[in-house]
Amino acid sequence: MxxxxxxxxxxxxxxxxxxxxxxxxxxxxxxxxxxxxxxxxxxxxxxxxxxxxxxxxxxxxxxxxxxxxxxxxxxxxxxxxxxxxxxxxxxxxxxxxxxxxxxxxxxxxxxxxxxxRSLNIKGEHAFRGKGVSYCATCDADFFEELDIVVVGNGDAAIEEAMYLTKFAETVTIIVIHDEGILDCNKASAEIAFANPKIKWVWNSVLHEIKGDGLVESVIIKNIKTGELSEMQTNGVFFFVGxxxxxxxxxxxxxxxxxxxxxxxxxxxxxxxxxxxxxxxxxxxxxxxxxxxxxxxxxxxxxxxxxxxxxxxKERVLNAKEPLMVVFWAPQSEESIAGVSTLEKIVGTKEGKVKLVKIDTYRNQRVAKRYDINVIPSVLFFQNGKLLDKIYGVFNENDIIEKIATVFTES
Amino acid sequence: MIELTKENFEQEVLKAEGLVMVDFWSEKCEPCKALMPSVHDLAENNAGKAKFCSLNTAGNKRLAISQKVLGLPTIAFYKNGEKIAELTKDFAIEDVEAKLNELA
Missing domain, CATH: 3.50.50.60 (FAD/NAD(P)-binding domain)
Structure with missing residues (x-):
């Protein structure tokens, strides 16, 4: 192990x-x-x-x-x-x-x-590592003095497109929205609009990636007119979430x-x-x-x-002696009264019966495990085994009776 | 592992007999660098099964493109000078090992 x-x-x-x-x-x-x-x-x-x-x-x-x-x-x-x-x-x-x-x-x-995310455009999968990329820092080097296309217009797309302009000759960003509308933050949009290496194609989506071994061109679809146009390019970077x-x-x-x-x-x-x-x-x-x-x-x-x-585990499951676990919460008067009843009884048992209090407000997990939906509730354990339970309000006699019948040595 | 350049690529890979594995990488490619120690281990543990080489694509860009490598990380296998298999982008060292064992 x-x-x-x-x-x-x-x-x-x-x-x-x-x-x-x-x-x-x-x-x-x-x-x-x-x-x-x-x-x-x-x-x-x-x-x-x-x-x-x-x-x-x-x-x-x-x-x-x-x-x-x-x-x-x-x-x-x-x-x-x-x-x-x-x-x-x-x-x-x-x-x-x-x-x-x-x-x-x-x-x-x-x-x-x-x-x-991949868009599963025709050619996207086949040209991975052949011009299609999702990682600007990995692949920007390859496109020095070449022309590339970026798909997407969120923060990542616009920021990575700007990084790519340090290498590529032109970076054409294909944007699905009307002219001038980008999903990215305003600061990045302003810098991108001022970058002479960035070209924009609006109202458009990428339709297909073509090439022979390596990417050679893309087909762009204008979503307003439905018109398809082919554009020569060496690489396609996807940043679409x-x-x-x-x-x-x-x-x-x-x-x-x-x-x-x-x-x-x-x-x-x-x-x-x-x-x-x-x-x-x-x-x-x-x-x-x-x-x-x-x-x-x-x-x-x-x-x-x-x-x-x-x-x-230490206080309840590994304990040998008879013990009661009471579930209570500071917001519940009834449960506070229940706890003091139990404390009084335990006090008369001279250490033969122990009491463990669990605040269900702070520890819901243990309560859930024992299906405690109402407080106060009491569980009776001996040798780490659950022997009996009382759900809901109880009086002194209920507890004294249970202790007498459930526990073998009390 | 043999470090490849435009000067020795032809000799070491294209004119080589038997199986050659080439790890294409660059300093800027974090996934490549993440993979690198395990590629070196793989080469050490499988010495004899193939000739293990690496090519830093920075400075050898045209060479990489001539091999139709336009994305990193890429690991390519050549047999008698011809590219017979390639792993690119999403792959783990276990995939490289499986490919090596399949081809060796």
Whole structure:
């Protein structure tokens, strides 16, 4: 059996690395499983100028390099591994790697990120690496003094198009909207409009990519007139949004119909002990800073989960003596009264019966596990086994009677 | 691994007998650099199965384009000077290993 981590993080982009920083700094035994070098999509971004504290001139690889070192400095292990399957139910989560190795952890943070969306245009797939690209920093070099086309008009498309003008002779951006309308931020739009190397084709979409071995031309379709026109070009860069890398999570955690992981504010997924962070999650803004924020929240929530689980195990499941677990909440007068009734009874038992109080406002997970829908409720344990329960309001005699009948030595 | 340039490409790859693997990469390509350590390990562990080479496309752009490589990362396999297989963009080291074992 392989060693058991406290926390395994799937994905080494900003979400995973930030979770690594917070996890290992809280002394959790933490590892990140990451395909190759960490950094995620941010590591393929040339200029990254909106991460607070890192101003103009910062590059994606640079910032991600800092984050990876930061996580490692607190003890996070970064392992090169592609996760191909996982078993997330149960106390110990099992992750299977492409290398054949199996990893185990008490809590898991899913930060698999997203990848560029493909439009499945005719020729798009066949010419990948032959002129069709989704990564400006990877391939810009090839297009020095050549003409290229960019598809898309969001932040990524316009910013990467500007980077490409440092290499290419012309960059033609194909925009689906009316002239002058872009989805990107205003600052980038203004700079792009002023760039003499950028040409614009409005009201249009890419229809087909043609060539012989390498890209030679594209067919552009005007969506207003339906007219098709052919344009000579050497390359086509797509920046038309992303899709989450959640294929292997189908049926394991709850996803939206588009494949994004559903979480609450604590980054909890539908599976206890499994959290999600970053671009693969349902969220409003997908940026390095929000990914890092998700990672921090997920790691802190996971740490709390581990502490609660360990605590419950130690105080209740591993205890030999008879004990009662009472579920209460500070907002419920009835439950507070219930707790004092129990405390009074336990006081008369001279330590033979113990009492464990669980605040359901702070710890809903244990309550859910025992189907506690009403407070106060009391569970009766001995030798770690659940023997009986009382749901709802009780009086002193109910408890005294139960103790006498349920417990063998009280 | 043998470092290729426009000067030795013909000799080492196109005129070579047997199986040759060429890792096309560049300094600016982060996925290439991420893959690189495992490519070197692969070459070491499979010495004898093929000749392992790498080509930095920066400065050898025309050569790369002549080989119809216009995107990174790309790993190409040549047999007796002819390109017989190619992995480009989304592939993992396990895919390279499988391809190598299939061709060797």
């Amino acid at each position: 392989s060693e058991i981590y406290d926390l395994l993080i799937v994905g080494g982009g900003p979400a995973g690395l930030s979770a690594g920083v917070y996890g290992s700094r809280s002394r959790l035994k933490t590892a990140i499983l990451q395909k190759g070098k960490p950094g995620g999509q941010a590591a393929t971004t040339s200029d990254l100028e909106n991460y607070p504290g890192f101003s103009r001139g910062t590059t994606g690889p640079e910032l991600m390099g800092h984050m990876a070192k930061h996580a490692e400095s607190f003890g996070t292990e970064i392992l090169s591994e592609i996760v191909v399957d996982m078993e997330l139910d149960g106390d110990i989560k099992k992750l299977k790697g492409k290398s054949g190795k199996e990893y185990q952890a008490k809590a898991v943070i899913l930060a698999p990120g997203a990848q560029p 992303t899709v989450p890398n959640t294929e292997i999570l189908k049926g394991k955690v709850e996803l939206t119909e588009h494949g994004y992981i559903i979480t609450n504010d604590l980054m909890e997924t539908s599976v206890p002990g499994v959290y999600a962070a970053g671009d693969a999650r349902v969220k409003y803004l997908r940026q390095v800073i929000t990914a890092a924020s998700d990672g921090a929240i997920a790691a802190v929530a996971a740490e709390k989960y581990l502490a609660e689980e360990e605590g419950f």
